[in-house]
Structure formats: C-alpha cells, structure tokens
Amino acid sequence: MRSSVAFVIGLCAVLLAPAPTIATVSIVDLLSSSPDFTLLVRVLQRTGLIPVLNMARNITFFAPSDEVLQNLPTELDIPTLLQYMIITDPIVAENMTENEAVYFSYLRAPVAPDVPLPLKVQRVSSRQPDISDDEKVQLVIGSGAAKVVKHDWVADNGVIQVVDAMVPLPDSLCDAVAGSVINGDMHLFSQLFVMHPVICYLLQYAQDTATLIVPVDSAFDILNDVELSYLMVAEGHDDRLRFVGSHFLYSSIYRQNDTLGSGINVPSMSGAIVSVKKSERGIIVNDHIEAVQSDVVFQNGVIHTLPSFLTPWAFFEFSPRKYLFGLNATQFTNELLFHGYGSALDDTNRVQTIFAPVDATGADIPLSANALEYHFTDSLIDTLNGSTVLPSRLSLASLDGHRQHIQLTVDENAEVWVNGKSKVLRAPIRIGNTAVIPIDRALILPPSLRFAAGSVFEARMTLQIFQSLGFFDDDAMKGLTIFFPVDSAWEELGSVGKFMLSGSGSKLVKQLLCSLMLTEPVYSSDFSSGKSTEFETRAGMRVSIKSHNRKRSIEYNIGNIQSVVALESIDLLFDGGVVHTISSIPIPECIKITPRQLLHAEHITSFVGLLESSSLAQDVLADDSQYIILAPKDSALAVSNITTATVGLATQMGLHILRQRSTLDGSFLSGLSSYDSLVSGVHITVLSELSDDMYALRIVSDDALSESIHPIRVLSRGASTSGAEIYIVDRVLPLSALTGKEVPAWWQARGVLVALGASGGILAMVLIGLLWLLIIYRGGKRWGHRQSLGGNDKSFVRFRRSFSGSGRSIIIDANGSDEEEDEDDEVDGEGTPLLGRTASGRLGSRVNVEDFGDIDEDAEEVELPSRSNEHGSV
Template structure:
C-alpha cells in the first residue's frame, strides 16, 4: 500500500512538474552528456534504452522499497524532489541510509544550550535545533507549530520556503543528471578517483521566484549561471576495490581518496534486482542508478571557508583578509562566482620569504603585499573560461590571465594533477561552492617580483609600524619611504616598543613650542625658508639625505639630516653619530667596519642605540634605534643643560639679549665656561653692573658668529669670521704635537681692527693666547655651540682702571686718586701737562702735549705706560686717618703712588723668567719673590713692592726692605680679586716712554717679553686693578734704623781705639820700668853675692 501511494504521488508530481517546467534531458537511444566527459574514463557515460528497459523499477520505487532509506525519501518529499526524479530519464542518486542521516544530524544539529545559538540558526540552511524530527513530519504541521510560537504565519512560511530550498540544494549534491555505468565504479588502470558533475548549481541565496515558470531544468540557477559559471558542483568517486575506494568504494572523497562516504553494502535492498553484483550497494533501474551510501554528502563550502580551514593554507589564511580582500583581488572569496585559486601552501611562503618579509605580510599593513602575491594566483571565470578543474584541462597548455595581469599557462598531464607555469600542484581540485582551489608548493611570482619594494614596507616588517603611520600622517611617506621614492636615504626608525611608551602619539607637541612664532613680529614676518610642521620636523630629523652603511660611519661625525628650517636659514640640521669598539670604548675618528656587530650597541645616533643589523632597501638603508630622536633645543635650553655655562646664560639675561638670542638664525656660539668668566675677575664685576651693560652686550655678542660653523668644517690654518657684535674673530685649526689626538681649535681676536693695526701677529685685544675649544659641536635649533676655556674680549670694549674699581664697589681709592690729580689713570688716558705738574710727576710721566706741536690741544696718539693700581678695600681705608692724608697732599700722593705700578715695569728679581706672561685676567705676572717698581720708587728707597706666595695659594704684597712688625705698620697686604684693563693703542715711536731707571732698563730691554712685543707691535698693556685687604703706608725708617748701626759702629771703633791706646800705654810703662836694677847694701859684712862667688 505504501509503495502504491508513493508511486501515485510520483506520477502526479511528474505531471505537475512537466506542466510547470518543461525541459529535455535526453532520450534513451542517445548518449546524454550534461557536462564534459571525464577524459580519463575509458568507458563513456552511456546508457541506452535497451539496458534500461530490462529494469521495471524506478529510482523512487527502489528507495520506497528500502527500509533503510526512509529518511532520505522523506527529505526528498519535503524538498519536492520526487517529481523531479520521476521526470528524469537518466540519473544517478546517492542515497544515504537512515543511520547515516541520524549520525550526521547528531553531529550537526545546533545546540540550544550554547549561548550564541538562536532558534533560527540552521546547518546548511535547513537543519535547525529540532534536528531531523521536524523534517519527518508533515510540513503544514511544522508550520502551525512554529506559528504557535512566533505568531507570524507569513514569516514562518517564508522561512520554511527558504529551508526547503536549502534542503533541495543539499539533496541535489547527491544526484547526477546522467547514469553512471558499472564501469565507473570498477577499478581502472588510469585513475581510481574520478570527478563527476552533480545537479547542484551553487547559489549564494535563494533566487526570487518568477511568477511565470522559467524554461530549463528545475535545478538550474534562475537568472544566471550560479557560482560555478553554469556548471554543476563536482563530486569525486573512488572506485570499488581500489586502494583509494576500499572494498565497497567511496563517494565524496578527496583527490587522494581520503574522506568521503563508503558505498553501502546493499543488504537492505529488495530482492529481485541484482543489477550489479560487483557493486552491492548500487541498483540500476529504469531511469538511472541508486547507490546507497553510509554517509551524508556535504556540499563544498566557499573558497573563503576552505582557505580559513584547510591545514595546508593556514599561513595564507593568517595573512589574507578574507572578509575584505585587498586589491586587486575580488571583493569576496565567498560570493564572487567561478574563481580558480592556485593557493600557495605554507611551505611555499616559508621557502620564498625571509623573516623580515614575513613580518611585513603578517603586520597590519601587509595586506598590500598579500594582494600582490595572491593576485598572481587567482583566475576570474570570465571570457567563457569558467572554473579550471583538472578534468577540464588537456595535456596542452591552456592560456589564462591572473587577476594581476600575469599570463598563466595551465595544463593537466595526468589525472588529479595540475601544472601552472611549470609548477605542479601538491593538492589539486579542492572543490568549493564558488570555484576550485589548487594548492601549489611554490608561489607563482614573476622573476622581477619584489615584495618589499619600498622602505615603508621594510619598516612595517621591522616592527616600526607606528613610525610609518607618523610618516603617512605628515605626508612624508611617498617622498622618503614610498614605492616612488628616489631613494638614497638613511632612515633611523624607532620601533613600536619605543613609541608605545609615549603619550598616545603626543610626540609632536613636545616640539611644537619651538616651531611656533614667538612674537607678533615673528608672525608678521614671512620666513625666508618655509618651516615644516612640528611632526614633519620631528620625522625629517630621523632621515639622512644619503645612504650610510656601517663602514661610512665615523665616531663624532655630524651627519646632515633632512630637517631644514628657517632657524638654520635652510641649512640641514645635524645629528651626531657615536661609534664604539667592541669593549665599549669610543674611538674618536674611527670607522665602523663590522656589519654583523652593528646591532651590539656599538653605534649610536643622537644618543639612541642601534638595535640589530641595518637593513638595506634598494638605495636606502634602515637602522632601528632604541629611542625617538628629538631635534636640538634652543640655545638657552641647550646651554642651561650644562651647568658650566650658567654664567653665560646669566650674562644673556643681564644684557637683555636672551630673547634676541632665540631668534638669531644660523648662528654659532662660542660660550666660555664659568671659570673663564671667573678669570676676568673685576672685569666681569664691571660688566655685570648697570653702567657696564653696554660693554656686556658687546662681549656677549662678540661670542656669536654669523653662520653655522661646525668643527669639522673649519679649514686648517686661520679663518676670519664676522660676529654679531660687528667685529671679526679668527678661528684656527692646528695639528696637535706629534699628530696624536684631534686637531686643536682656537678662537681669538684678529690683528686688525677698525682704525687700529697691531701688526701681523698680535691680537687686537692684547690677549697673547687665544681661547681653546674644549667641547665642540653642541647642536641647537639655530646653529651650534662650542665651549671655550676663556672669554674673548672685543677690541672696542674699553675696560679702564676706573671701571674695574667701580666693579669692585670699593670707591674710596678712586675718590682719593681724583683728589690727588691722578684721575687720568682711572680714565685710561695720557695726562695733560697741568695734571703731571699737579701730581708732581715731572720727569717720570710725559704729558700728551710734550710729544709735538702738531697735536696741541688734542689727545695724544702715543700711549704712555698704563698702570696697575693696588686698590685697598673701603674697610681698609676706614682704619686709616684719611683726614690727615686729605689735608696733606704730599702724603696722599706718596700713599697713592706706592699703590700704582707702571705696566712697563719689569720684575727686578725672580726665580722664573721675566718672559712668563700674566695669567688670564691678571694685570701682573706673579711668581714668588717677584719685585715691581711703583711710581714712588724714584723718590723713595722703599718704593718697590715684593710679592710672595703663601701656603694656601694666595699672594702677599709688601714693601721691599721694610722693617717692622708684620701687618702692623702697613708694609704688607693680602692680594684679592684682580682685573685687567684693555690694551692701549699707539703708533710706533722711539721715545714712546721715559725710562724709570738710567742703568738697569738698558739691560732689561735685551730680554723682551710679551709686554715688549705688545709695545713694539702697536699697543701696550692697559694695566689693571688688584684688590688688597689693607693700605700700604709708605715706609719711613726709625732714627735707630737710620743711625743706629753707624752709632754702634762709631762707639765700637772708639772703644777699640781706647782699648788699643790703653794697651799700648801700659806696655810702654811696663817696659820703661824694667830698665832700672835695684842695688843691694849689706850691713856688717859683705854682700851675699860675693860670698857665693
């Protein structure tokens, strides 16, 4: 009864379908071929009417009679496939058993217990959470139960219709529209795995139903060719008894016979139809063949799904954005129809690309490279070519064009083998819903292919992606690191690890202040050179304008960068490179020769260490560095960072030049260290006073040179440069003695100055020794700073004795000198005749109007000797009876002249040579036991001063030959701060000065020292001031000191004379007494003498 009812349904359905969609499948007496026949099947796919007529059963009746295929039959009914099968004259149907459907449903039914699974979710578009149970029920019953839950009948009927269509698509993959003969299942000497064409024409979604039945077969896609270019989906069959197919054979296998569903053993077929004992699971019937299988065939997924899941394509899947493929790839690998992909395997990528290239492909910007690689291997099914399965190819090459435009030659020399441009596939014919994939062991790339064809791509592969992003943001990528870049750059790139620690890319803000206009006048002025943006400036400082390999790097070298600003007048900002030996020691001037060891911390750019080996990119070379490079700071910021330059910074602010300094473009600064300013002594004290501001401005500006002068750019010998002050300076480069170490750089005053000429060798400021550059090339945003060891004074700064005393703030001495008529010494000029007479210095100092008649009434051009003034402090004068001295001019003049030393005075005795010049800032050359004459020396025996060094390094000055208790009578004082006055200019003249002594000076002139050289060269030392802590009082010896020795001598002589006279008188008296003999008279007898006789 069941069989009859099904047969009736089939007959009715066939008539309905025939009325709705008439089509022609072929006739019994002709060979039917819906697709191209398999070229490797020796037996053609033929079914004649004579063979079919021997079978009375049909496909539907055979299935109906089998108790093991009820589920399949129910699904055919729900999908409305029964009429189609009844209408087909030649078909092949692979019928999964009930057990196969059960197991398949258990594996694939969505689990409602999973949180992300919805009731509407389904597998293959039709199997929902309820599993197969609802598909074994009546359709109307299922719809009503669904409506009871949702309440929307129209929606439920639409969903059911879509599910029925999806089920129909699934079942069509189990059917051919031709009958496979027995020979197609039996082993073959050619190929035991064959490709067949199913009735499934894959579509992305169900097409809209036309109100009028469309012509053609009901399984064909409506309104197009489907996703396979008008072809049905392919299915592999492994022959019975073969190695690939096993005992019973398999259906839906891979190219090598793996996987698939085994053909059923046929034990459940109804008896009476043993059409093929060699294939027990198959039954040939009147309209085709039914093959029972022990598994459900799943239609191939899309190419997108295959790439993401195939084990041999895991690397491709990891680098290819399948959801939005890069250009020129198709927009989708799941919906783009009839694609052929020659997919490179994981091994292909590993063999072709190195670590750097793979880093680029795997990075966030590698999609461009992935697109260029994969586009060489993708064929769009157009121009009638369709999908390139292996069985559609012949042994001769077929010509195809890849998406990239490259020409591909594809052939198939043997079954299951595809060759592309002489590369054979390792896995052919990986079937997909929208095409086919052939997996290749190597990449299809032209010989000229270069993945990292720009520095940008190499940077991306080197973990410098944020640096690349910054370059793109600043619109610098194309010029410096893009594909169209001319190249020839050295790129210093900080890694992402470095930039990650910064404040979310707040890099430019740190530099922006230095690039913004500082004043309203700056805003109104248009810079002569356009400044880059803060971000561009920062990045250009990381790019060097030429390709520098490690062998080109020299320690201490200043490398030009691409940063050019108006602050440098368009010049390139520099960057210092440091090269160390392997033991970490620096080698000044040594080059780096080992490419392999560069990344071991031996090379540093601007303080940033090079990480790893450099990478070449065409004409570029890339160094990864450990930190972000900041362009140099302003002059003030750079100088402030060195505590030894703080005095110069204070001088800038004191002279109101700080703001001006910031705006001076392309300027070189020679900044003295703090000890150099200390050496100026009282001169510096004067410069820091309110009255000395003009002189201070001259001094400060004299250390600013127009233009940018790097130490390496200074030529050997002497070169003259113009300063901001207006004067010139001389910079000299000289070799060190014996050639050891770097060259010596010095800066000093030139020999010529406006209206003055000091000859061919002497500096115009009178300093015999120039300043040495101790630390060169501290970079700033407007130029460079060189640190020097002494202050270079401009020749037009007139430092007088009066200014030095004023700088000491001890003014009593200057007041007394003015009272005594010595104010011309304070002013640093020659005295008039009246001033000489008033000071009673006739014969010792020549006045300016004694030189000739032609200069009457004007200042003399001949500079008489200047003077060094020993200036006691005001406190010292407070201990003196100034009233007496003020009221007694001769005593005051003597007092002051004892404190004044002519600069032409030579030391009378010393343990050292008199040619030793004074120390920096000192007006006198001091050494132990040196003696100098004063203005009092001609009129007083005690007018000379002697200097002696104490144990603590200080000096004591005292009156030579003075006697008395030390520091009580004012005959000695301790020397304090000193200062040197400016030199005084003159024209050469024989009688330039009068000698202080008649005899001694003639011999002294034979031993000329620096002062004599200055005098003969056109100038004389300008004198100076030496502070002392007590007043030297002219020495007047006591009466005893004057006559005591003579008195003692005379008294002694007198005593000696008296003693001698007494001795002589006594001797004469004694001798005279010995001339008389006494006469003896004997009484009463003879003398005693006679008796003896």
C-alpha cells in the first residue's frame, strides 16, 4: 500500500514537471543496457517505477546493482527504499559546489505526508596518490550509509549514481533524539527532551517539520551538578520545558537554504527569536555560535549540534529553592514552602546558610515551624574549616529570647557533623549570597539541661549536685551559660570541696555554682582573645572573661579573684543555653570558708581540741587566719600519745603552725621558701618531694643550732578564703626535732632516709631468721620439761635474763602464754617505766620476779610456770 501511494505521488510529480523533450537515452535505457542491473530493472517494472524514471526530468537515481539487491534481507521494503533513492535534482559530482548538501526524494515522510524525505549527500575527496583524477572525488549518501561506486552515469533525463548499498529511511525526529539518550554527544539534552513527550505529540499532530539546535554534552559544563540535577527532577519541569523549547525551531532549516546567506530569524517554541545564517563549514546561530555538526536529517526535521547553549546561565534564574530540589531535599523544601518560607528560598541576595536534610531520611524531616527555622543561619558559610558554633535563625523563649545555636564539629576522619548527629554530605554550595549544606538527617533541637549535662561522663559529681539542688527542675534556668566543673575540679579543691559538699556547705555550693552561671548564652566563639568582656552571673555578681593565650582556657575574674580556668568540653547545647566543662573551680570573694570549717570537713577534732587547750585556737583558727596549718589526723595524735596532759603541748602544737610570708615565692609544698613556726627560732622548709604526696620536711632550730629531716605525707589540703592553708598530715612532728642532735646535711637527707630504710629491712630479716632457728632448737626441750611438770605448752612462759636495777624484775623474751590476754592485768616494774603489757607474754614486757618464786639468777634463760587465772591468763 505504501509503495502504491508513493508511486502515485511520484507519478503526479512527474506529470507536473515541465514538458520533456524526446530523450534518446533514458535512465532506464542505461540500466537495461548493463547486465549488472537486470534484477533492478525487473524490480522497477514490478513496482511501477519505470514510467516515473522515463518521464522524469533532471533527476538523480542512486541505483543499487543486482549484487546489492540479492544480499538484502527479505523483510526490507525495497520499493519504498528505491523511491527514497530517486532525487528531484540532478547531482553530478564534479559540479557540486558544496561538500555536503541536503536533497529531497520522491518519497514522502510517513510522519509528515506533505514533506518529501530529505537525503544528505556528501562529496569526499580521496587523497590516495595511485588513483586517477576521476576517482579522487567520491560521493557518500545517507550520512555514510552508501557509497557511490560509479559516478555520473548521465542519461538525457537525469543522472545515475551507482551505489554499493541501500540507504535506510531516516528515523523521525523524536525517535532519533530518544535514541541519543543512551549514546552520542547529545545524551544530556536528549534526557531533558524525552521528559516532555508533548513536544513530539504536537509535532506529529501538526504533520510538520522542525529544527532542533542541540547543545552537545560538553555545553552543560556551564552548570554545576546541583543545577543539572534540578533540571532532571520533576520540580524542574517548567525550566526544563523552557530550556528545551528555546532550542526547538518550527520548520526545517538546512544549510543550503537560499535564504541562509544573509541569515534568517526563526521563532523558537519558547518564544525567543533565533537567528541562523550560513557559514563556510555549516551554520552560525545567534551571530556567534558555530555548529559542531550541521544537517543531521530525519523524516520530519533536522538537527544541528552546538558547542554551547542558545541561552545564558541567567536564563534559568537559579535560586536556593531550585538548589534544594537539585540536592534531593524535596520533602524538606516542600515543608518550608508549606510553612511560608517561599521568599527566603527565592531571594539570592539574602545572606544565609541552609542546612538541608536530603530525602533519603525523610522520616526525620521536621514538621514544626520552630524545627524548620533551626535549619537556617543568617551568616554565609563558604567553607567548613573546623569546629565552631553559629547562631541559627530560631529564637526561643527557653533561651530568654536569644537564638539557639548550631554546633559544627570535625571528627578524626575529617568528617563534619552538625550537633553531633547530622552528617554533612558535601561542601557548602553557594547560590548568590546563600549557601546550602546538605545533611543526612534533619537537625534536632538541643535537649533539656538534664539530658545535655548527662552526656558529660567526667562530671558525675556536679550532676548529682545539680540534681540535689533542683537545678534540673528550675524553670528559671533560661538563657544561661553554665561552667560545669568536672569531677577532678572538686577533687582539686581538697578540703574546700569536702566542706562544700557536706551538709554544712550546701548553701555555699549553690552560691558557688550560681557564680559559674552567666545570665546569657556565651559560646566559645564569643571568648575574645586579649579583651575582657563583662557578664552578670546568676548569683548577682559581675565577672569578666577573656580567652587565655589562645588556648582552650579562659581568665575568669570575679571581683579581685583572678583565675585561669581550663575548658574541657565546650559548647554543649541545651534548650536553655550552653554548657562548658571546666577543670578548676574559682571561689568568689562572697563565699567565706574558715580554717575551722575545713578541719571539721576533714574530721580533725583532736588537733582542734589540743589547739584550744594550748590557747592557740582563737588566733590560728580565726576567720581571718592566714597561717599554714599542718594538722595531724586524730589517729596520728593517738599513736603519738599526744593529749591535753602532754608536757610542752603548746610547743608541740606551735611546731605545726607556720606563719605566712609577706611575699610568697610559691606554695608551701613547692619548697621555695622557709616558714617560721609559732615556736620561736624554729623554721620549717619542704626539702623535697619523695613521692606522690610524700615530702621531706627540714626543721631548723636556731636555739639548738640544729636541723632535722622528717618525712611526712599530705593526705589532703585546702585554703580558706582568708588565705589560711590547711594540710592534713599522717604524723606528728616530734619535739625531738628541736634538740641538738646532728643530722646529715640537707643534700644527704634523701640518701639517709633510703639507707636507713634498707638497713632496717635487712636487719629485720636477719632477726626473724634467728628467731625461727631458736624456736626450732628449743622446741623439743621445752616440750619434755613441761610434760615432766605435768603441765602443757600454755602453762609456761620463757624469759630472757635481764634484770632491772633493783634486780627484782625481768623482761619477757620471745615466747609467752598463748592464752587469752587479760586487758586489766598490768604489772609495773619497780622504778622502771612500763614497756608494754605484762602477763601477756609479749616481747619487752617487764614483770616482778617474786611472782614466780625462786629462780636461777645466773641463768641466761629461765622457764617459769605462769600464774594462771581461771581463764588461763598470766
């Protein structure tokens, strides 16, 4: 049917042609004269094309030989293809003025019946030196589908060009562009084109032709990946259609059109006017864009490819809204538009940064207006160089009207996180004065103070204090900066911390913590280097703060108290402000802590009582005291048998009280200064630190012209607000330190202590060994002797012969009764101090000889029966 219709149309074209002259040799005659075209002539006869060829004038027939026809697939529509190869213009290779041109065949386009199908013919010059001049010019038709193997076989009514293949029919314009989606240099434009099938529908419906001016893929380099992605998504429909339409021209425009010499103006589908004119190699569009390839012909149109867009970058009017769609933050953007953020998303002049959660985690997209506003800042973030905090656009009542901040941190893998949970997916993308930062999930507003502080594992003690003081449930905790002491900060306070954390200091600890709360949020970025900024605390005091030596520390000045406080964790956000953890605690002037309170917190009662008995407490423990107090713990005083009845108690106590120097060269334990004790002429210096908290004290007595060295361990320490220093020590400084006994020079002190310790250890080991040998040696004899007396092991004690001056007492040696000790049984030697409990069998106990009857006073050792009470005790 198609071939019949084509034949009728072709016949009409021939009949309407100018009246022919009588041809002596026609195209059919030439074909019939050659044995190479027997099959072709037969096909022409069967399809009714012989009359067309005979009656036509000035045509060109691209004739396939019989060999070509014999090798064609049987499913091809050969009559239609033969009509496509009959051109209405004579083509002589030598006479072609252009290297390529588009001609029209007798066949009409199936998609546009009123339009003859175009066929592109190219003239190629061969550079092979061994061929004749006649063979150096070669024709190629159908964009290289067939070559002319015999040129310019001229008949009276036209020209025969013998080809080596049949030329297939071209695709329709839309099919061709759709095919370019997966191949060729038109891939990107084709993707955009096929997303608008309405264009092809209109073209087919109008049964007209068109021209596509297609930018090659490299032309899209003018767009970044976000802008290109926007053109590919559904939300980019309108811009994409305008862009494709601006490259779609009504009617077919070929390079050899006569009107292209001076140029023509053609309207595009989008309404823009496109100028086209001819150049030496192809066409030029809009006066400066020369085509990469011209005249790629199709059934109902033609394509010219360009190295750039017909439209400038500003044509797209890119905005933050379009960038958000291009980043696949569609759900977030739609929520913003629903809540009335359209103006903020379309204003490229507005300085802002948008943290945009992408759709992959759509379940996390916030719904409230507050949560959405938290994703905006009023500053432009071009780069992410490090950790910082910056204010969001969200103002909250819980912050007392201040803006909630956003925290950016960089982990060890150089990945950036927002508020510790949302990961930044790429560097900021800028459009105008707006930057967009894509994140993997929506930002969550900071939690309450209870949960924010709960993440600070090193500050458990402060958390417990906050809980006990009810700070977590205090509605007034709004718009604050809280300096949160870590556990080691309380430990560093020593006795002061123990007192404040006791029941007696609860009011003071609340006042202290309130002095560490500023009544406005202050972030690490607000700490100015070299310049102090004043703030008010929740305790009603004024403080000044500045960063210290560009390190993670600040100078925290409360009144006359100046402290350098190291910052541990910074910018922990909560719904009412920000938390910074600190490693030390500055004590404000308004908090008064006395020496007596510190000693009470350390449970030092005996020492305080002895100070009172020696009339020193009123001065030493006064609220404005500035003494250095070496306070032995109660057990140390008990071991040393220091009581109110001790002779020289005032001297003993005065040895533990040191006067502060008017000019301090360091703390007492630093050993840089010598301090005067309350004992006249006695000075004490820390000679060296032997180990952790163990120090060697040098005590110098001017009166006795002597000095002695005493090791002492500092168990705890603290300072009152008046300046008194309290050191809790593990032993009592002896009065013997005030005697005239010589001691090694100060530089030998440590060596002496070590030597004494080593010697004592060796001697103890030797004595223990000898003792065990003696017990083993005497064991057999003792057993036999006791059995002869009818007694047992527990009824005898062994004594070493060592009589007192009166000759009536002896000292118990190594062995004694194993019976239960009678706490009330004590025997004093005559005129001799009591060395230990008697009748217990302990080494060194002194007893009366008469109590055991007659003994041999010349014997080195004697073995006596014990005086046993009813319990068997001596």
